[in-house]
Amino acid sequence: MNTCIKLGLLLCFAVVNSLGAQTTSNLLFRSSFDNVIVDKTVSWNHHLRGTDTITNFTFPDDLPGDFIEHYFNYVVGDMDNYFEYANAEIVNTTGYDGSPTNALYIEFIKDDPNFIAYSRVQYAMYGDESSDDPVQRMNQGYVKYRIKTHIDHSDTISDWRIPIEWKDMDDDGFRMGLYIYDSNTSSPYWVVKGQYMIDGELGDDVWQYDNYTFPVIEDDWFELEVYWYGHPDPTVGRLQVAINGQMVFDVTNQTKDPAQPEKMFYFMPFKVYGTVGYSWITDFEYRDLPPSTSVLNADEAFRLNWPYIYPVPATQRLNFSTGTSGLEYRIYTVTGEIVKKGLVESRQIDVSMLKNGLYFMEFVDRAHGAQHCVKFIVEHY
Known part of the structure; x- marks a missing residue:
């Protein structure tokens, strides 16, 4: 794995692990x-x-x-x-x-x-x-x-x-x-x-x-x-x-x-x-707010207005919660291999060809010079 991919995935892990921080649920x-x-x-x-x-x-x-x-x-x-x-x-x-x-x-x-x-x-x-x-x-x-x-x-x-x-x-x-x-x-x-x-x-x-x-x-x-x-x-x-x-x-x-x-x-x-x-x-x-154990989580990604992806686990498609016109995406395996990339041209991406397992998706918004990463699971029944 080259150094750029390693650094990118480390950054991706850091961003993902930071998600979920929110005001205490009462x-x-x-x-x-x-x-x-x-x-x-x-x-x-x-x-x-x-x-x-x-x-x-x-x-x-x-x-x-x-x-x-x-x-x-x-x-x-x-x-x-x-x-x-x-x-x-x-x-x-x-x-x-x-x-x-x-x-x-x-x-x-x-x-x-x-x-x-x-x-x-x-x-x-x-x-x-x-x-x-x-x-x-x-x-x-x-x-x-x-x-x-x-x-x-x-x-x-x-x-x-x-x-x-x-x-x-x-x-x-x-x-x-x-x-x-x-x-x-x-x-x-x-x-x-x-x-x-x-x-x-x-x-x-x-x-x-x-x-x-x-x-x-x-x-x-x-x-x-x-x-x-x-x-x-x-x-x-x-x-x-x-x-x-x-x-x-x-x-x-x-x-x-x-x-x-x-x-x-x-x-x-x-x-x-x-x-x-x-x-x-x-x-x-x-x-008042979702508990930390819930998949519903008003986290930092929402406050930054990045899209959510669902359902997780995914089977055939990943859906996006908000408009995503102009966003680039790359999907990585846990070893850093890029298995899919492209432009988000609609509010969903076909993941039916991916094997069962954990993946990371990196979003790139070149218009605003911003990047964001989320993790997801593919699970075909």
Whole structure:
């Protein structure tokens, strides 16, 4: 190996090993829904209540934001008979490890034909207007939980489903969400989307990213992680999604309305909207930032606006989180051999020809005289 490559790889190792440094992640809430109920003493808004016997966190008092305003609502026309269309309750079921566990069960049973929009059930968390903290205003945060979901593919109400969503208050401003789409393809696929809302009506899409390669897991438990930072600047706003410890989406883009960036989000971490179906949820965790053990990590590469690559491990393609026009790349083995190089002409690179193993990718931005290096794994199944 020549000296230039050795020095380059040493620099690459140093940069990679420096990634992950961030402000300490603070645990704000955790619950497996033990000793927790869905309080249905009133007909309209149902609250999660109770102190978890395992974690000692209390619903809703210990949650971030304006906890008094955190509740389930059933978006239907006939509220006297909401239970015909949607439901939320705590049940005991078989957990991800085969043992009995408490879980939140939410179900969209059927659409209310007399309602102007699709019916849905959602747990809405509202920001604290008196706080300047973006976490307390629902404009920043990290959530993780285990979920098992079922989708009725014979349902013709819609060809999409939203399990988690963020909206500006009053449904006016910006909205973003994680979607499962079930159209124009032989199998369901993941989508994240950001779009405007005007007085509750959908406006223009600002961005949309599709992931056809990471499977939609149905009728089995998986771990879902999200990190978001609401900001109108497309170089600062952030939405990350990971499933079972693998990055599925890493979006750096506008995530707030520039005309009203101070608006709070209301956050819906648990939701069934779109296609008829149901979900079980347990091991709910809420933090201000991703922990160091998470693949979601607001690290130095993000602050320097370099692109993230995902998924890791990669099988066929590496995707890029941001625009990469004009970037050169070189992929090295751990011995320093260049196995692929070129220009990033789209937001992905084909790595199907690489053998299983660890690789390093060096980015070169000649326009700004800058270099950056990341590591990744190729793993063909």
